[in-house]
Amino acid sequence: MTSPLRIALAGLGTVGSGVIRLVNENGAMIAQRAGRPIEIVAVTARDRNRDRGVDLSAYRWVDDMNDLATDPEVDCVVEMIGGSDGPAYNLTRNSLLHGKSVVTANKAMIAHHGMELAGLAEDQNIALKYEAAVAGGIPVIKGLRDGASANRIERVYGILNGTCNYILTTMEQHGTDFEAVLKDAQELGYAEADPSFDIDGVDAAHKLAILAALSFGTAVNFDAVDVAGIRNIMAADIGQAKALGYRIRLLGMARLDGGKLFQRVNPYLVPENHPLAHIDGSTNAVVAEGNFSGRLMFQGAGAGDGPTASAVVADLIDIARGDSGTVFSMPAGEMTCSEPAESGNRTGKSYIRFIVADKPGVLAEITAAMRDADVSIESLIQTQKTAEGSVLISMVTHQSLERDVVASLDKLSDSSSLQGAPVVMHLLSDQD
Amino acid sequence: MTSPLRIALAGLGTVGSGVIRLVNENGAMIAQRAGRPIEIVAVTARDRNRDRGVDLSAYRWVDDMNDLATDPEVDCVVEMIGGSDGPAYNLTRNSLLHGKSVVTANKAMIAHHGMELAGLAEDQNIALKYEAAVAGGIPVIKGLRDGASANRIERVYGILNGTCNYILTTMEQHGTDFEAVLKDAQELGYAEADPSFDIDGVDAAHKLAILAALSFGTAVNFDAVDVAGIRNIMAADIGQAKALGYRIRLLGMARLDGGKLFQRVNPYLVPENHPLAHIDGSTNAVVAEGNFSGRLMFQGAGAGDGPTASAVVADLIDIARGDSGTVFSMPAGEMTCSEPAESGNRTGKSYIRFIVADKPGVLAEITAAMRDADVSIESLIQTQKTAEGSVLISMVTHQSLERDVVASLDKLSDSSSLQGAPVVMHLLSDQD
Numbered sequence: 001m002t003s004p005l006r007i008a009l010a011g012l013g014t015v016g017s018g019v020i021r022l023v024n025e026n027g028a029m030i031a032q033r034a035g036r037p038i039e040i041v042a043v044t045a046r047d048r049n050r051d052r053g054v055d056l057s058a059y060r061w062v063d064d065m066n067d068l069a070t071d072p073e074v075d076c077v078v079e080m081i082g083g084s085d086g087p088a089y090n091l092t093r094n095s096l097l098h099g100k101s102v103v104t105a106n107k108a109m110i111a112h113h114g115m116e117l118a119g120l121a122e123d124q125n126i127a128l129k130y131e132a133a134v135a136g137g138i139p140v141i142k143g144l145r146d147g148a149s150a151n152r153i154e155r156v157y158g159i160l161n162g163t164c165n166y167i168l169t170t171m172e173q174h175g176t177d178f179e180a181v182l183k184d185a186q187e188l189g190y191a192e193a194d195p196s197f198d199i200d201g202v203d204a205a206h207k208l209a210i211l212a213a214l215s216f217g218t219a220v221n222f223d224a225v226d227v228a229g230i231r232n233i234m235a236a237d238i239g240q241a242k243a244l245g246y247r248i249r250l251l252g253m254a255r256l257d258g259g260k261l262f263q264r265v266n267p268y269l270v271p272e273n274h275p276l277a278h279i280d281g282s283t284n285a286v287v288a289e290g291n292f293s294g295r296l297m298f299q300g301a302g303a304g305d306g307p308t309a310s311a312v313v314a315d316l317i318d319i320a321r322g323d324s325g326t327v328f329s330m331p332a333g334e335m336t337c338s339e340p341a342e343s344g345n346r347t348g349k350s351y352i353r354f355i356v357a358d359k360p361g362v363l364a365e366i367t368a369a370m371r372d373a374d375v376s377i378e379s380l381i382q383t384q385k386t387a388e389g390s391v392l393i394s395m396v397t398h399q400s401l402e403r404d405v406v407a408s409l410d411k412l413s414d415s416s417s418l419q420g421a422p423v424v425m426h427l428l429s430d431q432d
Numbered sequence: 433m434t435s436p437l438r439i440a441l442a443g444l445g446t447v448g449s450g451v452i453r454l455v456n457e458n459g460a461m462i463a464q465r466a467g468r469p470i471e472i473v474a475v476t477a478r479d480r481n482r483d484r485g486v487d488l489s490a491y492r493w494v495d496d497m498n499d500l501a502t503d504p505e506v507d508c509v510v511e512m513i514g515g516s517d518g519p520a521y522n523l524t525r526n527s528l529l530h531g532k533s534v535v536t537a538n539k540a541m542i543a544h545h546g547m548e549l550a551g552l553a554e555d556q557n558i559a560l561k562y563e564a565a566v567a568g569g570i571p572v573i574k575g576l577r578d579g580a581s582a583n584r585i586e587r588v589y590g591i592l593n594g595t596c597n598y599i600l601t602t603m604e605q606h607g608t609d610f611e612a613v614l615k616d617a618q619e620l621g622y623a624e625a626d627p628s629f630d631i632d633g634v635d636a637a638h639k640l641a642i643l644a645a646l647s648f649g650t651a652v653n654f655d656a657v658d659v660a661g662i663r664n665i666m667a668a669d670i671g672q673a674k675a676l677g678y679r680i681r682l683l684g685m686a687r688l689d690g691g692k693l694f695q696r697v698n699p700y701l702v703p704e705n706h707p708l709a710h711i712d713g714s715t716n717a718v719v720a721e722g723n724f725s726g727r728l729m730f731q732g733a734g735a736g737d738g739p740t741a742s743a744v745v746a747d748l749i750d751i752a753r754g755d756s757g758t759v760f761s762m763p764a765g766e767m768t769c770s771e772p773a774e775s776g777n778r779t780g781k782s783y784i785r786f787i788v789a790d791k792p793g794v795l796a797e798i799t800a801a802m803r804d805a806d807v808s809i810e811s812l813i814q815t816q817k818t819a820e821g822s823v824l825i826s827m828v829t830h831q832s833l834e835r836d837v838v839a840s841l842d843k844l845s846d847s848s849s850l851q852g853a854p855v856v857m858h859l860l861s862d863q864d
Contacts, residue, residue, distance in 0.1 A: 022724050026584055032649065032762040033581050131579075137725040139579025146578065147563075147571025149465050150745035152458055217464065275731065278710045292454050293569040293742035296732040299707065300725060310725035313582030325753050330464040 004039040005320040007103075008068045009059075010091055011080035012045035012052055015105055015132070015312065018305030019078065020054045022313050030313065034320035038313070041073055069094035076101040076127075076319055078312060084108035096120040096128065103315040105132035105308055111206035111222040114213065115335070118327035128327045129315035134207040135160060135284040137307025138300040139314060144214045144288055145329050151290025153215035155255035155432070160207040160265075162282030162302040163191045163198040164230050164250040168238070168267075169280040172247065177235045190282060200229035201250065201265040208252030212263055215288060216256040216338070217330050224340035225252075225263040232423045233267055237353055240381050240394045241269050244351075246427065247277040253432055255341075262341035269351050269427045276428075344403030349378065349427040352405070353394045355386065355419045362417040363393065373408035375400045390419050396427065436471040437752040439535075440500045441491075442523055443512035444477040444484055447537055447564070447744065450737030451510065452486045454745050462745065466752035470745070473505055501526035508533040508559075508751055510744060516540035528552040528560065535747040537564035537740055543638035543654040546645065547767070550759035560759045561747035566639040567592060567716040569739025570732040571746060576646045576720055577761050583722025585647035587687035587864070592639040592697075594714030594734040595623045595630040596662050596682040600670070600699075601712040604679065609667045622714060632661035633682065633697040640684030644695055647720065648688040648770070649762050656772035657684075657695040664855045665699055669785055672813050672826045673701050678859065679709040685864055694773035701783050701859045708860075776835030781810065781859040784837070785826045787818065787851045794849040795825065805840035807832045822851050828859065 009016050023030070023040055031037040044062040062068060068077050069091060077095040079102055081088040088109050092102050097120060104110065110117070110130050121128035131141045135158070144156070159165050163185065170181045182199070185191035197203050209222040230250050241248050246269035254263045270277045275297050279285045284302030289295050301307040328335060356362045370377060381394045397405065409422055426432065441448050455462070455472055463469040476494040494500060500509050501523060509527040511534055513520040520541050524534050529552060536542065542549070542562050553560035563573045567590070576585070591597050595617065602613045614631070617623035629635050641654040662682050673680050678701035686695045702709045707729050711717045716734025721727050733739040760767060788794045802809060813826045829837060841854055858864065 018724070022582060026582060026723070029584060029649070030582060032766055033758075035758075035763075137722075138728060139575055142574060142579045143571055143730075146750065147574045147746060148742070149749045150454060150458060150462060150742045152461060217461070275710065278707065290569075290742060291458070292450070292738040292745075294733045294736075294739055296570060296730075298575075298728075298730055300728040304726075306724040307726055310580070310582045310722060313724075314579060317581045318578065321757050323755065326465075326467075331467075334464055 002036045004037040005034070005316065006039050006041045006073055006075045007078055007316060008042040008044070008062070008071065008074040009040060009078045009080065010044050010065050010068060011082065012043060013080065014305040015308045016045070016080045017052050017054045018309030019312050022309045030317060034317045036320050038316050038320055042068065042071065044068065065091055066094065069098045069100065074100060076103060076316065078316070079104040079106060082106055084112040089113055092117060093120065096124065096126065099124055099126060101127040101319050103129045103312055103319070105312055106130070107133040107203070107206040107210065111209045111220060114210065114220040115332055118332035121327055122332055127319045127323065129318060131315050132308045132311035134210050135286055136300070136302040136304065137310045138284060138286065138298050138302065139311065140286045140298045141214065143296070143298050144211065148288055148290050148293055148296060149329060151293050154289045154291060155253065156211045156215040156286065156288045157251055157253040158286035159249055159276060159279050159284050160204040160252045160302070161198055161250060162284055163195065164204070165279065166190050166282040167199070168230060168233070168248055168250065171235050172238050172242070175235050175239070178231065178233060199231055201227040204250060204252045204265045208254055208263055208265055211252070211286065212254035212261060213335065214328050215254065216261065217335050218256065218261050218338040219335045221261065221263070221340070224261065225265060226343055227265045228267070230267055236384070236392055237394070237423065241351065243381065244269070244396065245272050246270060247272065248425065249276055249279070251276070251428070256338065257341055259338060260341035261338040262343065262346070264343065267425045269425055271428060274428065344401065344406065346402045347399055348402070348429060348431055349399060350397045350405050351394065351425045351427060352397065353392065353423045355390050355392055356417050357419060358385065358389060358391045359417065362391070365415060365417055366393065366412060369411040370408040373404045373411060375404050375408045434468045436469040437466070437748065438471050438473045438505055438507045439510055439748060440474040440476070440494070440503065440506040441472060441510045441512065442476050442497050442500060443514065444475060445512065446737040447740045448477070448512045449484050449486045450741030451744050454741040462749060466749045468752050470748050470752055474500065474503065476500065497523055498526065501530045501532065506532060508535060508748065510748070511536040511538060514538055516544040521545055524549060525552065528556065528558065531556055531558060533559040533751050535561045535744055535751070537744055538562070539565040539635070539638040539642065543641045543652060546642065546652040547764055550764035553759055554764055559751045559755065561750060562642070563747050564740045564743035566642050567718055568732070568734040568736065569742045570716060570718065570730050570734065571743065572643070572718045572730045573646065575728070575730050576643065580720055580722050580725055580728060581761060583725050586721045586723060587685065588643045588647040588718065588720045589683055589685040590718035591681055591708060591711050591716050592636040592684045592734070593630055593682060594716055595627065596636070597711065598622050598714040599631070600662060600665070600680055600682065603667050604670050604674070607667050607671070610663065610665060631663055633659040636682060636684045636697045640686055640695055640697055643684070643718065644686035644693060645767065646760050647686065648693065649767050650688065650693050650770040651767045653693065653695070653772070656693065657697060658775055659697045660699070662699055668816065668824055669826070669855065673783065675813065676701070676828065677704050678702060679704065680857065681708055681711070683708070683860070688770065689773055691770060692773035693770040694775065694778070696775065699857045701857055703860060706860065776833065776838065778834045779831055780834070780861060780863055781831060782829045782837050783826065783857045783859060784829065785824065785855045787822050787824055788849050789851060790817065790821060790823045791849065797847060797849055798825065798844060801843040802840040805836045805843060807836050807840045
């Protein structure tokens with residue numbers, strides 16, 4: 001057996017503890033698969049004295065994590081600190097500059113600095129790996145980079161945030177409204193005390209930007225993702241969607257159209273016969289449609305210490321086996337900077353829901369605004385009274401330009417009849 | 433750009449033609465991803481003059497495929513001839529012996545000769561790859577070997593034959609009986625003129641034996657797979673299963689229990705809330721349950737020239753990138769020869785269906801035999817008359833030892849009341 005791959009863990013939260021448990025429990029098998037042992041030699045975190053439920057006594061404690069970048073006894077740094085900038089970024093950058101491979105679970109850092117860091121790694125012919133950054137334990141980075149590598153990917157999309165999917169599917173099963181389910185999810189530990197990163201779609205957008213870069217060979221462009229979350233979805237919306245044969249899921253969706261990159265995180269109405277309609281609870285799933293493979297789907301746990309550690313250690317096994325290929329599917333220097341696609345040019349059906357005052361003429365006002373913007377209504381699903389005495393109006397448009405839908409709602413923005421902004425969701429189709 | 437990977441294609445059926453189309457259509461992108469071009473330099477097949485719908489004029493035609501093994505202008509041989517032995521095996525073996533990497537789509541050859549061929553490849557530090565051999569375009573070999581590599585796999589199972597899944601789900605949707613659907617499937621080209629290889633479970637068993645070896649580090653042992661197909665399933669069985677909240681799917685199922693390897697291909701009753709229950713038509717899906725990742729599922733097209741070519745060329749890209757690691761998850765020489773597990777020791781619920789003569793006392797005879805073998809009946813779902821005037825009796829057992837179920841049916845084997853052998857299917861649970 002050849003010399004071990006010596007790793008240092010930076011950050012000892014739940015993922016870090018999971019990696020320690022995994023390496024201890026599966027170590028002998030990992031050595032067989034990797035061709036050499038993977039050995040934790042050093043650890044670092046903010047607070048040395050916190051009880052983490054794992055025994056750290058076998059590992060050298062490093063007070064200043066920056067020392068890891070130059071530590072002669074460390075081959076590979078595992079960054080589990082989190083945050084797009086600051087300590088995580090500095091440690092990753094310095095480690096790569098000093099010729100150490102890095103494995104990270106940090107989606108924000110890759111979404112913001114992936115191109116620069118990939119360039120550094122490739123210049124030195126070392127590895128930067130981030131399987132755990134997208135969809136937790138599901139090996140979707142390897143699935144796209146290696147498994148689907150022969151294909152031009154037509155589009156990549158999926159359920160990228162387990163918290164949102166848990167909330168939406170719980171609302172679906174129990175007919176409960178968003179706020180109540182969120183509160184339960186927080187008590188159960190499925191949602192953070194400050195849940196905005198998840199429920200406003202930012203976390204999914206980080207992951208989507210990474211998937212798009214891998215799939216299309218375009219430079220990571222997180223700032224160009226068009227993001228909306230799930231705060232405004234009501235149990236009534238889910239019921240209406242169901243009556244139409246759809247389930248509501250927060251999707252990340254990316255496609256390259258005529259050289260322009262379309263990236264959106266948004267709740268979609270997913271047809272019941274689409275595999276994503278059956279992804280419930282905190283499960284994640286990623287769909288990639290290749291020009292030869294057809295539709296591939298990868299599903300599994302999108303978070304949790306075990307699944308995330310599984311992804312981190314799979315990256316370490318790759319490195320131990322000697323894989324130090326490109327960080328994305330192709331060299332970072334050859335990835336193109338694509339112009340963002342104009343979402344207004346897209347065509348599709350939309351679900352629109354209004355809350356309006358219960359008074360005569362409101363429906364006429366809404367339908368006139370839509371007619372004037374060239375948006376034609378396929379079905380007005382239902383109007384129903386809310387507990388507060390307002391009226392809820394839901395409709396589905398015919399195939400329309402998205403810009404026309406926006407224009408129709410703009411016309412109504414000053415209307416005294418509308419109570420709050422309307423909610424718009426796209427019906428998932430092969431054109432998305 | 434470095435020197436091309438020079439490949440020779442042996443066998444120019446639909447998969448071979450698909451590989452040519454793929455390399456032509458996606459060639460520039462493949463060169464970027466692989467770091468070098470993949471170039472078809474030579475082709476061979478039985479009949480030079482057959483019209484294959486692809487232009488072969490750019491490639492050197494080789495009359496005797498055995499010459500490829502020593503051809504100095506070929507780096508890698510792509511074997512798409514088929515058959516476990518004979519020309520495919522000879523070409524693969526000779527190519528490896530002469531230091532050429534081999535990519536194959538041949539599940540039968542890997543199921544029968546995988547260990548020997550893997551040893552040859554590893555001795556020479558060259559690649560033998562077979563992503564296309566299991567589940568067509570789904571990158572499940574890479575998913576297990578690389579994606580789930582940090583996990584002890586608890587069990588691996590899935591829908592491994594698209595023809596059977598197409599037939600079963602068509603029976604489910606239309607209530608049609610097996611023979612009629614098979615005939616339609618043959619006319620549509622979804623089933624072979626001689627369909628036995630698919631519908632009797634042999635094809636799925638080849639794939640299962642490969643997945644088990646990858647997952648558990650056990651030597652490939654196709655002969656130990658316990659195989660049954662779908663010939664005896666009636667539309668009535670599917671209806672009964674549905675009434676119980678199950679769908680019938682032909683599954684391959686493997687697990688390592690106390691060092692013993694359990695491998696079975698059998699129709700199972702899959703609970704409606706299990707992701708495999710939603711895999712319809714000719715789609716394939718593989719589930720791997722890891723001790724840290726939890727349940728992972730990979731789904732996509734299990735056959736067809738495009739998906740299969742996608743898997744073949746992904747292997748070629750791996751080779752062009754320099755990956756020549758182990759053939760399975762660990763070195764072939766370290767894989768263990770595990771004793772087959774005794775299926776009689778397994779416990780679970782079973783669905784049993786009898787066709788019996790319509791006369792008094794039959795039910796008493798059956799239930800007495802089951803009582804005497806310690807098999808207790810959870811529910812007798814229904815008895816109904818067939819068109820031929822016989823009676824169909826379906827039941828589900830309580831948790832029972834499989835050996836007891838077999839014993840109960842043995843007691844009935846001489847009964848003049850039974851018309852044909854009973855059909856037994858297991859109810860999929862976490863214990864399987």
